[in-house]
Amino acid sequence: ETGVTQTPRHLVMGMTNKKSLKCEQHLGHNAMYWYKQSAKKPLELMFVYSLEERVENNSVPSRFSPECPNSSHLFLHLHTLQPEDSALYLCASSQRHIALSNSPLHFGNGTRLTVT
């Protein structure tokens, strides 16, 4: 149990569907992150929220839309995805934004997304 919970664990969706990934952290952390992990590639940072404000958006296509309603919850809304978006999407949190401190990241178990 890492203190970061992601749902669902697996998701299969068509290119015209709209779905959302959910992340919840019970660690009292102030920063939350979305990462994409594709096969044989390094983790790619997608979005960073610090104190509920988006502080980083790494040139992610607009078909991915993040939402952070409070410091414990983070969503990734998906619409009109492409097959190449199939990947493992990992949520992480840290006490403070890693740009400001060496706070370790705590990862969830990820959502395995398949776009058909």
Next chain:
Amino acid sequence: KNEVEQSPQNLTAQEGEFITINCSYSVGISALHWLQQHPGGGIVSLFMLSSGKKKHGRLIATINIQEKHSSLHITAPHPRDSAVYICAVRGRGSTLGRLYFGRGTQLTVWP
């Protein structure tokens, strides 16, 4: 070319056989992390180090800042150690706070 390179990409070992995973990086860093990712996908942090050596049970991590190189050793690995091991570095200076990840090393330990 990725800022963090790991070798080998895949590693198979017999239970009890000493193994080493290597990580080289090309940017200035403030810290280096070794992470473990289990087949289910979850990632846990094993070590964070900025100099010298750290030991936790059967795992040992070393770093040589001058050579921009780190190694993760597992003494007497067990099948439950089978996982992907990921090296990540935290940049400093103009890249302060940015994390660069390696592609990971898939370790399989046979009984």
